[in-house]
Amino acid sequence: MPFPDGLHFFDSIAPIAPRHWDALSPDPLPPHLRHAYLHALEASACVGGHSGWIPRHATLWDGGRLIAAMPLYLKTHSWGEYVFDWAWAKAYQEHGLDYYPKWLAAVPFTPIPGPRILGRSPATRRQLVDAVLHQVEGSGMSSLHVLFPHERDLELLRDSGLAVRHGVQFHWENGRRATDTDDAGPYCDFEDFLGSLNHDKRKKIRQERRRASMHGLRMRWLDGRSTRDGDWAFLNRCYANTYAAHRSTPYLNLDFFLRLAAGMPDQVLLLLAEREERPVACAFFLRDDEALYGRYWGAIAALPFLHFELCYYQAIEYCIRHGLRRFEGGAQGEHKLSRGLLPVRTQSAHWIADPRFSAAVDDYLERERTQMGFYLDELDEHTPYRRAAPADG
Known part of the structure; x- marks a missing residue:
């Protein structure tokens, strides 16, 4: 079913043809980003309803064709994300502000890194990010978070003004x-x-x-x-x-x-x-x-x-x-x-609407990235693998 050109949000992935969603990447989509996976979450009521995960999938259309998409949700809590922002929510609450609902680009309950901005060309992915950010900024909500994005997504998000956070997996x-x-x-x-x-x-x-x-x-x-x-x-x-x-x-x-x-x-x-x-x-x-x-x-x-x-x-x-x-x-x-x-270093990207909190989060993330670097260096010192013998001379 074709849709008018431009940005459209969907409260379910069902109306989008699976073959069109799955074809949005130049490389085969990993299993957790395929239409069947996201649809199974919705059809089984694991998301939607009173789950705190409200689907708002962002899509970009041109000439009746789906050219870019993002698995996007409105979140009324921070459960099931594996990137923890409870302290940020508490700080908002202590200042009489609402942190929830927030915008979240992620795969529910699935901390597997991979693409979060789907599109076959850099230009369409950029167009989608710009359009989503415009909508987010005008929504009156506290923030946008993109969890476990692909490296090419991260570069685009950083260029769009989102702050980068580092984590670690094994x-x-x-x-x-x-x-x-x-x-x-x-x-x-x-x-x-x-x-x-x-x-x-x-x-x-x-x-x-x-x-x-x-x-x-x-x-x-x-x-x-x-x-x-x-x-x-x-x-x-x-x-x-x-x-x-x-x-x-x-x-x-x-x-x-x-x-x-x-x-x-x-x-x-x-x-x-x-x-x-x-x-x-x-x-x-x-x-x-x-x-x-x-x-x-x-x-x-x-x-x-x-x-x-x-x-x-x-x-x-x-x-x-x-x-x-x-x-x-x-x-x-x-x-x-x-x-x-x-x-392995993992990453996420964050946009905070309130400039006062945005500055505080930027400062926190800078210090956290430094500590994460020290932590990764310490882990490398305890590698389980045999080290190569030093070269002669």
Whole structure:
């Protein structure tokens, strides 16, 4: 269905043709930005309604064609974002101002970096950002936030006056690092990966895998085509249990997982750990041709070291076996470093309407970026990988 030229906001992604949304990038869209993923969130009521995530997807049309888009929401809280601005909201409140609702360009509950400004050319992406900023500035709302954008998006956002914030995640790269005895290249198998680690980390991982294997579990990888409804019901049970253990309310539901499996079966993966053909734990992943993305895990029994086995070691083996370039382990978690995942800088961009608060946020972010640099340097000092021997002379 064509729309008039210019900027249009949608309170649902459903009216936009999936093939048009998914074709907006010069490169294949990662799974979490595809139409099927965003539509599954809306159709399952994980967003919209009283969730605090109100869809306002920004689209740009020309000659009846969709030429650019942005997954955009009005937020009435800051849950499910993984970039924390609670202190900013508190400061607004203390001065008698409303921080919520705010504008947010992000993928709900999904801290995976990737494009947030979709368009096949730099010119259309620039046009979309300019149009959205014009609308945001005139909306009377406190702020606009763009979370985990692609580097090319970040440059555009910075040029448009948004302040940049830095964070850190831990990713595994499928590439043997050159040492005095090895050549660089993708790993052949898990043992090859272990060989790139220093002695202590290699020993620790072997011990953890040996302890996990003593549970006598069978591991099965399933995609959306090979899973049954009962498999997704088990995942949902484990996912809800994990949130309950942390006294939190789960963001997603069974309907979402079922819709995702049906709508993008080749991009969802479920790892089941079974005993006597009965599942006792599972982990949920997304994937594309480049990477595996760790999302959720859970178990119905407390089994030592099973979390590391399902969420990291099995995932690394999967990447090696299928030739994927990296494994993204999700938000936070310094414990991932000793298991071969290295720190990667993540970024977000922020526009604050009130100039007084904007100046204070700019000052805060400058100091935070400096501290983040020190933190990343400190993490690099504790790399789990063997270091190359210094060159002779």
